[in-house]
Amino acid sequence: MSMKLNVSIGHIQFQNPVTIASGTFGYISKYAKSADIQKLGAFIPKTITLAAREGNPSPRIVETASGMINAIGIENDGLDHFLAHKLPDLAKLKIPLIVSVSAYQHNDFETLVTRLSQEESVSLIELNLSCPNLKHARLIAQDPAATQEVVAALKKISAKPLIAKLSPNVTDIAAVAFAAQEAGADAVSLVNTFSAMAVDVHRRRPVLGNVTGGLSGPAIKPIALKMVYDVKKRVTIPIIAMGGIMTAEDALEFLIVGATMVAVGTANFVDPQTPLRVLQGIKAYMKQHRVSDIHDIIGSLRTS
Amino acid sequence: MIKCQYTCSIVKNQKMTSRLFCLSLKAPGFVQRVLPGQFVHVRVANGLKPFFRRPFSIFRAQKTVDILYDVVGLGTRILSEKKKGESIDCLGPLGISFRLPPPGTKQVVMIAGGVGVAPFLALTDVLKKEKYQLVLLYGARDKDHVFSLKEFRKNGCQVHIATDDGSHGVKGRVSALFSKINLKMPTYIYTCGPKPMIKCVQDLTRTQHLSGQASLEEVMACGVGVCLGCSIKTTKGFRTVCHDGPVFDLQEIIL
Structure with missing residues (x-):
């Protein structure tokens, strides 16, 4: 039985729906096996900003029940360094490259999108509208109107399909997703981490240097799944789903509720083989259930 | 998806003292890649508890990759219950290694706090080939944290021990040992242990204009x-x- 796993966003085709979440595989570490990474649908390097960012004070991570809280603070060397030193290696990958960007100054998004639009090796751009670790009173992704405004402005100048990455720290994530779609986003990705904290009771101090951070890992999966389910009811553009995926079954849950692609994030820290195991497991499931096309799984939830 | 992931079999999980254990791991091609100062990142349980891997300095890299650990929490307790023949998922060897002391160095002083002594055995395996005077200053909480240091002595190391409660060696901090040894300049320092100890070593060596490395x-x-x-x-x-x-x-x- 031949199996069709390929999916698409805009005009970009992916050989299968499995990718990784930004920030969980760096820019391809020196330890990465490119041959394995090329078996995935796409690669997403760590979020970049226009100027370099130092990141948050340590400790930056803490282990929690079935997950972790991080407050890295989008540490990165900035766009110029990315283009000169990271992109050449990433460009060698034979799978689509989705570059994740975020902005902390007015017009940074415009500059990032304009310059990445000129790079042939960049297939899509993900707008990280939802990083909860920075001391902004309100994030773009927490406001449907701001989301719509930013995405619409960037859509006008982008030569690449745009993905809006959404924050789960909202009352109605579907409303934000709908705003992104109305503004012309080619896809939405969700969820980013949930605002969280941990306290060292002996010292009565926050564990994290930044006081608060974002929770990820299997602890958030059922909540993330419900959010993807809600978003699917409101939008027609593809959804890239993430939130605690550790196994193929987790990934299948997201696909069944309507995700077109699934991203493995925190699980990469526990076992870097997870994305490949998830892909193998999806294939095994398709074989077992005699499904020949992944599209027969996507959004196939039966509720009656 | 990464190059350094090994499924290791446990060759030995030896109790060294009432608190310290030494776990010996084996996988084809693993031990050959180890440089002194590197570490392994161990998945102590296959489930979600504990969630993170645990990093351990490589203590010995001869026929097997050995780690020395103190049972301090959930991860190390699970590790202490592992039996010979079980397999365990490891990433490694990871990180950069110790660099050799600068040319002209006469004396090497290793200052270790608790299981921070671990990376120094592999280091002395390399340093013993040169003509340095090797000194190990080992500070531990109490005698339950002091294991046989005969392999260090076999590598030509002078060993000085201090415990917080005086139950073995000199009573006091390892930094107190430092002021008691005869420095044979130029002296080079290696240190590994709790952060307050490293801070103390940093201050001591700064006043004496000594340089060195910390793990x-x-x-x-x-x-x-x-x-x-x-x-x-x-x-x-x-x-x-x-x-x-x-x-x-x-x-x-x-x-």
Whole structure:
């Protein structure tokens, strides 16, 4: 039985729906096996900003029940360094490259999108509208109107399909997703981490240097799944789903509720083989259930 | 999806004292790649508890990759219950190794606190081939944390021990031992242990104009330099302990 796993966003085709979440595989570490990474649908390097960012004070991570809280603070060397030193290696990958960007100054998004639009090796751009670790009173992704405004402005100048990455720290994530779609986003990705904290009771101090951070890992999966389910009811553009995926079954849950692609994030820290195991497991499931096309799984939830 | 992931079989999980254990791991091609100062990132349980891997300095790299650990929490307790023949998922060897002392060095002083002594056995395996005077200053909480240091002595190391409660060796901190030894300049320092001890060593060596290297420990997620979770402040900005370290120039760490 031949199996069709390929999916698409805009005009970009992916050989299968499995990718990784930004920030969980760096820019391809020196330890990465490119041959394995090329078996995935796409690669997403760590979020970049226009100027370099130092990141948050340590400790930056803490282990929690079935997950972790991080407050890295989008540490990165900035766009110029990315283009000169990271992109050449990433460009060698034979799978689509989705570059994740975020902005902390007015017009940074415009500059990032304009310059990445000129790079042939960049297939899509993900707008990280939802990083909860920075001391902004309100994030773009927490406001449907701001989301719509930013995405619409960037859509006008982008030569690449745009993905809006959404924050789960909202009352109605579907409303934000709908705003992104109305503004012309080619896809939405969700969820980013949930605002969280941990306290060292002996010292009565926050564990994290930044006081608060974002929770990820299997602890958030059922909540993330419900959010993807809600978003699917409101939008027609593809959804890239993430939130605690550790196994193929987790990934299948997201696909069944309507995700077109699934991203493995925190699980990469526990076992870097997870994305490949998830892909193998999806294939095994398709074989077992005699499904020949992944599209027969996507959004196939039966509720009656 | 990464090059350094091994399914190791446990050759031995030896109780060294009432608190300390030595776990010997084997996988084809694993031990040959180890340099002194590197570490392994061990998945102690296959489930979700504990969630993170645990990083351990490599203690010995002869026929097997050996780690020395103190049973301090859930991860190390699970590890202490592992039996010979079980398999365990390891990433490694990771991080950069110790660099050799600068030319002209006469004496090497290793200052270790608790299981921070671990990376120094593999280091002395290399240093014994040169003509340095080797000194190990080992500070531990009590006698339950002091194991046989005969392999260090066999490598030509002078060993001085201090315990916090005086139950073995001199009573006091390892830093107190430092003022008691005869320095044979030029002296070079290696240190590994709790942060307050490293800070103390940094201050002592700074006043004596000595240079050296420190091996650090941090909570880690990925272990391979991608998550940036274990970053520490250095004079060159944030650096990851897992990938830019765990070995750093002693004076470049900001504690």
